[in-house]
Amino acid sequence: MNTFVQNQLKSFQEHQKNRGRLLINCADQPGIVAAVSDFLYKQGANILESSQYSTDPKEGTFFMRIEFECEGLKEKKSNVEENFKEIASTFGMEWSFTFSEELKRTAIFVSKELHCLRELLWEWQSGDLITDLALVISNHEECREIVESLGIPFYYIPANKENRPQVEKQQLELLEKYEIDLIILARYMQILTPTFVAQHPNQIINIHHSFLPAFVGARPYERAYQRGVKLIGATSHYVTNDLDEGPIIEQDIMRVDHRADVDSLKKIGRSIERSVLARAVKWHLEDRIIVHQNKTIVF
Amino acid sequence: MNTFVQNQLKSFQEHQKNRGRLLINCADQPGIVAAVSDFLYKQGANILESSQYSTDPKEGTFFMRIEFECEGLKEKKSNVEENFKEIASTFGMEWSFTFSEELKRTAIFVSKELHCLRELLWEWQSGDLITDLALVISNHEECREIVESLGIPFYYIPANKENRPQVEKQQLELLEKYEIDLIILARYMQILTPTFVAQHPNQIINIHHSFLPAFVGARPYERAYQRGVKLIGATSHYVTNDLDEGPIIEQDIMRVDHRADVDSLKKIGRSIERSVLARAVKWHLEDRIIVHQNKTIVF
Amino acid sequence: MNTFVQNQLKSFQEHQKNRGRLLINCADQPGIVAAVSDFLYKQGANILESSQYSTDPKEGTFFMRIEFECEGLKEKKSNVEENFKEIASTFGMEWSFTFSEELKRTAIFVSKELHCLRELLWEWQSGDLITDLALVISNHEECREIVESLGIPFYYIPANKENRPQVEKQQLELLEKYEIDLIILARYMQILTPTFVAQHPNQIINIHHSFLPAFVGARPYERAYQRGVKLIGATSHYVTNDLDEGPIIEQDIMRVDHRADVDSLKKIGRSIERSVLARAVKWHLEDRIIVHQNKTIVF
Amino acid sequence: MNTFVQNQLKSFQEHQKNRGRLLINCADQPGIVAAVSDFLYKQGANILESSQYSTDPKEGTFFMRIEFECEGLKEKKSNVEENFKEIASTFGMEWSFTFSEELKRTAIFVSKELHCLRELLWEWQSGDLITDLALVISNHEECREIVESLGIPFYYIPANKENRPQVEKQQLELLEKYEIDLIILARYMQILTPTFVAQHPNQIINIHHSFLPAFVGARPYERAYQRGVKLIGATSHYVTNDLDEGPIIEQDIMRVDHRADVDSLKKIGRSIERSVLARAVKWHLEDRIIVHQNKTIVF
Structure with a gap:
């Protein structure tokens, strides 16, 4: 790969190394945002961007994307994912964490x-x-x-x-x-x-x-x-x-x-x-x- | 009809009373623009706006719209239409004159x-x-x-x-x-x-x-x-x-x-x-x- | 006021009677979203729409707008506002609740x-x-x-x-x-x-x-x-x-x-x-x- | 120059070799379009595209751009330009011919x-x-x-x-x-x-x-x-x-x-x-x- 591009990608990775994204998808129900944001707070993560949408607040499907920053994320990654499973199971979520420094x-x-x-x-x-x-x-x-x-x-x-x-x-x-x-x-x-x-x-x-x-x-x-x-x-x-x-x-x-x-x-x-x-x-x-x-x- | 609107339409008609539009449509061939513009010039008309388009300069159909102004148009109208027939027939045109003061x-x-x-x-x-x-x-x-x-x-x-x-x-x-x-x-x-x-x-x-x-x-x-x-x-x-x-x-x-x-x-x-x-x-x-x-x- | 409009506004108010909006503005810091969403959850509110923005995740100002639905909101309104003061003071927030049925x-x-x-x-x-x-x-x-x-x-x-x-x-x-x-x-x-x-x-x-x-x-x-x-x-x-x-x-x-x-x-x-x-x-x-x-x- | 581009430019020039453009600019007055289109017709040119605009039909400046095609244009070019001078001087035109095959x-x-x-x-x-x-x-x-x-x-x-x-x-x-x-x-x-x-x-x-x-x-x-x-x-x-x-x-x-x-x-x-x-x-x-x-x- 071209060196210039390589350097740009590296600098992006360095800059984003503590950043992650969480995608969620489950039946809409009270308490989801509270549970998820409390979870991230306890992991030491700061929410950078958060978006949500529900097809219908009563019986619909709820979707959420959170971008967060977390000191030392590289080391904590698997831990964070492991710990999230409890919440995910409570609310019946489909979910995924991705980490900005892992390029697709x-x-x-x-x-x-x-x-x-x-x-x-x-x-x-x-x-x-x-x-x-x-x-x-x-x-x-x-x-x-x-x-x-x-x-x-x-x-x-x-x-x-x-x-x-x-x-x-x-x-x-x-x-x-x-x-x-x-x-x-x-x-x-x-x-x-x-x-x-x-x-x-x-x-x-x-x-x-x-x-x-x-x-x-x-x-x-x-x-x-x-x-x-x-x-x-x-x-x-x-x-x-x-x-x-x-x-x-x-x-x-x-x-x-x-x-x-x-x-x-x-x-x-x-x-x-x-x-x-x-x-x-x-x-x-x-x-x-x-x-x-x-x-x-x-x- | 509402008086305000009536007055506006009248003032439009007054302002446009010498204006006409000519729409043309025929097989593309040399000399159309020259013939039409020469005709309008001889009627004493000044071209205000002119647009043309041909589907294909060799074998296509030619379209033209001319907006013109002509002192005393009201009186000359039928004359202008009558005189145009010769050109129209030479080039095999479909055509129509409309006069701005005649509201649709x-x-x-x-x-x-x-x-x-x-x-x-x-x-x-x-x-x-x-x-x-x-x-x-x-x-x-x-x-x-x-x-x-x-x-x-x-x-x-x-x-x-x-x-x-x-x-x-x-x-x-x-x-x-x-x-x-x-x-x-x-x-x-x-x-x-x-x-x-x-x-x-x-x-x-x-x-x-x-x-x-x-x-x-x-x-x-x-x-x-x-x-x-x-x-x-x-x-x-x-x-x-x-x-x-x-x-x-x-x-x-x-x-x-x-x-x-x-x-x-x-x-x-x-x-x-x-x-x-x-x-x-x-x-x-x-x-x-x-x-x-x-x-x-x-x- | 025109009856038709009056009826439309009334039907809007009826439809939205349990809906409120919370606007927040404070120094960015960890835990805001968790605290606010937990608060709303405990009031029995379901979040319908939530948007946030921070001028800078490190030292910036944090802004948030939440639209929520809460059974019996009309009766609870002043209570909800009163209870929120504690959180607001913890984070040093400027904030306001508005209620959809109260037309501006x-x-x-x-x-x-x-x-x-x-x-x-x-x-x-x-x-x-x-x-x-x-x-x-x-x-x-x-x-x-x-x-x-x-x-x-x-x-x-x-x-x-x-x-x-x-x-x-x-x-x-x-x-x-x-x-x-x-x-x-x-x-x-x-x-x-x-x-x-x-x-x-x-x-x-x-x-x-x-x-x-x-x-x-x-x-x-x-x-x-x-x-x-x-x-x-x-x-x-x-x-x-x-x-x-x-x-x-x-x-x-x-x-x-x-x-x-x-x-x-x-x-x-x-x-x-x-x-x-x-x-x-x-x-x-x-x-x-x-x-x-x-x-x-x-x- | 890159051969691919060279070939494309050549093919453009070949395709456009009989095409020219005429730009005109003069005081608005009756008869301009008639004179110009008649001139082009007599040179054997077919008008492909024509646009005009006048800042004011009474006392304004008149602008025109005509794109035309003319068999054997390459040979006739200087002739066409020479012949146009009479019309140009009659109407006091600023004008220029350009020829599509002459790349800028x-x-x-x-x-x-x-x-x-x-x-x-x-x-x-x-x-x-x-x-x-x-x-x-x-x-x-x-x-x-x-x-x-x-x-x-x-x-x-x-x-x-x-x-x-x-x-x-x-x-x-x-x-x-x-x-x-x-x-x-x-x-x-x-x-x-x-x-x-x-x-x-x-x-x-x-x-x-x-x-x-x-x-x-x-x-x-x-x-x-x-x-x-x-x-x-x-x-x-x-x-x-x-x-x-x-x-x-x-x-x-x-x-x-x-x-x-x-x-x-x-x-x-x-x-x-x-x-x-x-x-x-x-x-x-x-x-x-x-x-x-x-x-x-x-x-």
Whole structure:
């Protein structure tokens, strides 16, 4: 890896070494916040940021994200997690602690269109995308040079409808070898099989080049042009087995008019795709997203 | 009609009495702009605003809108139209002259939700919607007071699936009696029959409460909530016989997040619907819109 | 007051009768959230919404807003407030409880431009602005009819530079008589004296027709036109004794281009002013705003 | 220069070889459009796009931009220009023809912050910025590698208040040697002297990191933070001798809230700066901008 990026990541880790995040999800009921905040206080933690949401205060599901700082967290980590189990069991929580200095390991999948990849690499180099960018996989050679010049391993795996099983086998082996936590489909133009998706639930982020649910599927810009829309958009979502139907993380749009032909729509669209995907990825890396019933809560 | 509004409209007419608009539409070919601008020059007209667009400079369709000022236009009008026929026939044009002082006559159809009606009335009272607002028709009584207090005739025509033919007969008679040029469906929750639509081609503007083509049909906010979108929108379009498939005039969106329940989406949506419909209506009244193959060119 | 609005406000009060809001502000230190949430739990309250912010986790100021529901709150209110004093004193808090069913009492000041007033009245009639709209004061007669038709007392107090002291005396007496909590300057074109402002700290919301700090002072649209900006905006802020320098609550903009003359800028600006002011007022009414060192925290 | 980019530029030139643009500017008077369009028709040109604007139809200044296609334009060019002189003199026009295949030659000035430079290079590599990117000049070494890796000459010229005259002399010699038409200040943190600016009127585009006229001068993000604004923005403008007072080409903003500290504002701001500068540069390269009395008309 590039030394400059390495130094930035190290400095981030140093700065954040006592920081942790707690994500919670349980049936809404009185006393949750009191119990959790009291617990953190007793561990010596100071709450830096806290967000909560309930689908319904009476019978709903309760969600919470707390970011905290705690002197000597590195040493206490497993202790903190162990101690939390009692509260978690009392309230029937699903929960997870993550620690800011443990960087998530990311793989990017890309095809021929490189604008989303470039944006991610750019943000990563600028220290705005805090992740261990472990490898890039593509079914084309176009981006090899730019990826390898940054010291990131690049794997060229030609893919088409016929060889999908072998391709995915190879990809899954790489993901396992590199211990990948997050897969970013940065305009990767191959459909993943249910087998693949099942192994990475809520860990695959895709960018779709329309404001979903408009223009699900192929060639959205062509269809947007045909329909004569006055806005075009992009949607970042977790991948599920229903094509373009996974939980939406982020969307954005730009105005267009009758003068824009399909090529212009694509050009304008690129800048929306770039920023929408980058935002979604950042929120995932900061553990800001909880998936609930095919929707996302973004704290 | 309210005296204040009447005075505003009169002052508009006085100010614009020498202004006209020319809309053109023909196969693209060399010499169109030269011929048209030379014609206007010879009529003594000064071009105030001119816009053009071609779907393809080689084999496409050419569209043009010119706004011009011409001393003594009132007297010359029919002459100008007559003289233009030669050019029009040379280039095989579809064309129309409209004269700014001849106000379009408008009918508003509305049901129970009054926010779009209120916005239109408000803009009309402020002198920002230049039209002869001839009548309001509703299948509910909710807006009678507000409409009549402005001196606008109000017609209550209860409507449902069963009595549609009689209802539409009555409505069409009113539209004829009042010589209506433009029908605005300001959240009118009844579907119009093909017979009705056929009598007012490109003269009926609807507001749909989603960013079409997402959420065509009923209950779009409920479906937006279910899908977990991060943007909600509204679309103004001409009505055709395909439900929510007519040419789109204007769209806009606002950001929402997981905290917004269906009621919040509706509240946020109201302000988008209001402004999107008002913009579309204004453009129509200013003869800025040309419909071509189920799309709009908005000059 | 209009019966329809009255019924809506009553139904709101009924629905919210057990709801309260707690606003807190103190030096950041460990244990605040734990203590507060434990307190609420012990009062039998369920937290519906909670937001917090710290200017700096080490030496900063901590802010918190909690919305809670508590069976029988009406009866317990004074008790809850009394009991909280111990915690408040431990942490050195500034704090306040407000109860959703106690509507804030609002006065609107307006001059000749009525678009902001209309918007507020419209939102209020739709049940989207939950307040006891007690009176409207104007230095012009233009809005008397629209205000009185809604059953709201209207006071015409001609104002100019010369008679300012007498005018403000009269206004302050009215504000006292009507027990006003919030004063909205809906394009009120008179400057308030320090005496007046001092009596209503953080209780006067103004709408300024530019994106502050650009175009402080008079005639912002004229100056925006002169400068050739490509965006125009509006800013809602609390009034202090420095003209247009008070804490900003909300801002928004719209794009414009070279074609827009001063009149067009004003028209476009109106719709921004309307929505920016309405949002700011709603946030104030929901106790979402904390002022800190000439800035606002909006939860 | 990079072969890929070279090929893209060549293919653009091939595709556009018969295209030209005509910019006009004169006192408004009847017959201009007729004369110009008739002229182009007689040269065998087909109008592809035409825009016009008049500051006032009676006594104003008239502006026009026409993009046209003309078989064999390369050979006819000087002829066309020569023939146009008669019309130009009749109407007292300032005017210029430019030919799409003659690429403008561009220099980028940059300091330590590289995001704007990266965006421009990225757009240029993608074929979305059609220019002959001739050289990059910096007072720091940070971007040497990225610039040289694309085959673009890089000049490191250390600059400070003391050595300004020598530095500018060196810069001006380079601009002359490379025959530069456009200078882009992509976050170049040195002030240019009147001597420098005078040699490149309306040829220097700067990006300022605020929505001007707010926060003219140094440290705009720090001041935006102090003022507590709810929007931050960026402005691209031509450089004149009044700091940050030149004609505005493009502006945009993003929403921020109280949580954003100065560093966050800078991060958010980067993405606005990038896109605002890139749009302004594209419009300049396409001859879409006319400067008139310290304002821009962007066609």
